[in-house]
Amino acid sequence: MNSGVAADRITLRELEISLARALKEITTTMFNCDSEIISAEKVEAVPPGLSAIVGFGGRISGYIAIHFPPKSACRLASSLLGMSFDEMDDIVADAMGEMVNMLAGGVKKFASCDEDLFKISVPSIVYGTDYYTRAPKNSERLLIGVQTEFGSFSVQLVFAAH
Amino acid sequence: MNSGVAADRITLRELEISLARALKEITTTMFNCDSEIISAEKVEAVPPGLSAIVGFGGRISGYIAIHFPPKSACRLASSLLGMSFDEMDDIVADAMGEMVNMLAGGVKKFASCDEDLFKISVPSIVYGTDYYTRAPKNSERLLIGVQTEFGSFSVQLVFAAH
Numbered sequence: 001m002n003s004g005v006a007a008d009r010i011t012l013r014e015l016e017i018s019l020a021r022a023l024k025e026i027t028t029t030m031f032n033c034d035s036e037i038i039s040a041e042k043v044e045a046v047p048p049g050l051s052a053i054v055g056f057g058g059r060i061s062g063y064i065a066i067h068f069p070p071k072s073a074c075r076l077a078s079s080l081l082g083m084s085f086d087e088m089d090d091i092v093a094d095a096m097g098e099m100v101n102m103l104a105g106g107v108k109k110f111a112s113c114d115e116d117l118f119k120i121s122v123p124s125i126v127y128g129t130d131y132y133t134r135a136p137k138n139s140e141r142l143l144i145g146v147q148t149e150f151g152s153f154s155v156q157l158v159f160a161a162h
Numbered sequence: 163m164n165s166g167v168a169a170d171r172i173t174l175r176e177l178e179i180s181l182a183r184a185l186k187e188i189t190t191t192m193f194n195c196d197s198e199i200i201s202a203e204k205v206e207a208v209p210p211g212l213s214a215i216v217g218f219g220g221r222i223s224g225y226i227a228i229h230f231p232p233k234s235a236c237r238l239a240s241s242l243l244g245m246s247f248d249e250m251d252d253i254v255a256d257a258m259g260e261m262v263n264m265l266a267g268g269v270k271k272f273a274s275c276d277e278d279l280f281k282i283s284v285p286s287i288v289y290g291t292d293y294y295t296r297a298p299k300n301s302e303r304l305l306i307g308v309q310t311e312f313g314s315f316s317v318q319l320v321f322a323a324h
Contacts, residue, residue: 047290047293051288053215053217053286054217055215055216055217055218055219055225055282055283055284055286056217056219056281056283057217057218057219057220057280057281057282057283058219058281061281061282061283061284062283062284063217063283063284063286065286090296090299093294093296094296094298094299097296097298098298118219118281119218119219119220119223119280119281120217120219120223121217121218121219121223121224121225121283122217122223122224122225122297122298122301122320122321122322123298124215124217124225124227124286124295124296124297124320125295125296125297126213126288126293126294126295126296127293127294127296128209128290128292128293128294129292129293130290130291130292130293131209131288131289131290131291131292131293132255132288132289132290133286133287133288134252134255134256134259134286134287134288134289135284135286135287136256136259136260136284136285137252137256139284158284158286159284160284
C-alpha cells in the first residue's frame with residue numbers, strides 16, 4: 001500500500017497518518033523504544049517546557065512543533081546523547097531540535113508522492129517557564145499526544161494549503 | 163542594480179542586505195513609518211516579549227525571527243489594526259505573525275534571482291514572560307536591531323547552506 005498522495009488533495013487526515021508513521025519510525029530509530037499515540041490532553045501541559053519547531057514550505061506550508069514537559073525533554077536527550085540531564089539547557093534544546101527535524105523529514109517522506117511536497121526549515125527551539133505558542137488563526141491544525149518510556153510529549157501539525 | 167545572487171554562493175552578508183531592504187519596504191507599506199537599523203544591543207531584551215518566527219526551506223534553509231518587547235508588539239499591532247492594545251494577546255500575536263511573514267517574503271524577493279531561493283512556512287508565534295529561543299549550533303546567524311516610531315525590535319536570521 002502506498003500512502004503517498006497527490007499534493008493538490010492532501011488532507012489533514014493524510015498528514016496525520018504520515019505523522020504517526022514518522023513518529024513510530026523516529027522513536028524506534030532514535031530512541032530504540034516503542035511509542036503509543038495518546039490523547040494530547042494526557043500530556044502534561046507545556047510550559048514549563050520546551051517546544052521544538054520546524055517550518056516547511058512548498059505545495060503545502062506549515063510547521064510541526066513538538067511540545068515537551070521538562071522531564072521528557074531531559075530524559076529523551078539523555079537517551080539520545082548517553083549523558084544525564086536534570087535541567088533543560090542548550091544541549092537538550094539542540095537534541096530536541098534534531099528530533100523535530102527528523103520528524104518533519106519523516107512526514108515528508110511518507111506524505112510525498114513522486115514530488116517533494118515541501119522543503120523543511122532549520123528548527124527553532126523555545127524553552128522556559130512561561131510562554132504561549134500560537135498558530136495563525138486561519139490555519140488547519142492537529143494535536144496528538146505520544147507516550148514513550150522516556151516520558152510523554154505532544155505534537156502539533158499546522159498547515160495552510162495553497 | 164540587481165542585488166539578486168545565485169543561490170549556490172549566497173552569503174550571510176547578501177542575506178543581510180536583502181533583509182535591510184525588506185525591512186525598509188515593510189515598515190513603509192505596513193506601518194507607513196520610517197525605520198532605522200540599529201545595534202541589536204540597543205533593543206530591550208526579550209523576554210518578556212513576543213517572538214514571531216517563520217521558517218524557510220529550499221536552496222537554503224533557515225528561519226527569520228522578530229523579537230519584540232511587549233510595548234513594541236502592542237504599538238505595532240495597534241498601528242496595523244487601528245485599535246489599541248495594552249497587553250499581548252492572540253490578536254497581537256497574529257498581527258506580528260503577518261509581519262514576519264511579509265518580511266520573509268520580502269527577503270525572498272530581494273535575495274532570489276530567477277529561481278526561488280526558498281519556500282516559506284506558516285509563522286509560529288511565541289509570547290510570554292520567561293522563555294529562551296535557540297538556533298541549532300551549526301547554523302549561520304545574524305542579529306540586527308530596528309528602530310521605528312512604534313518602538314524597537316530585533317530581527318534574527320538563521321540559515322544553513324546545503
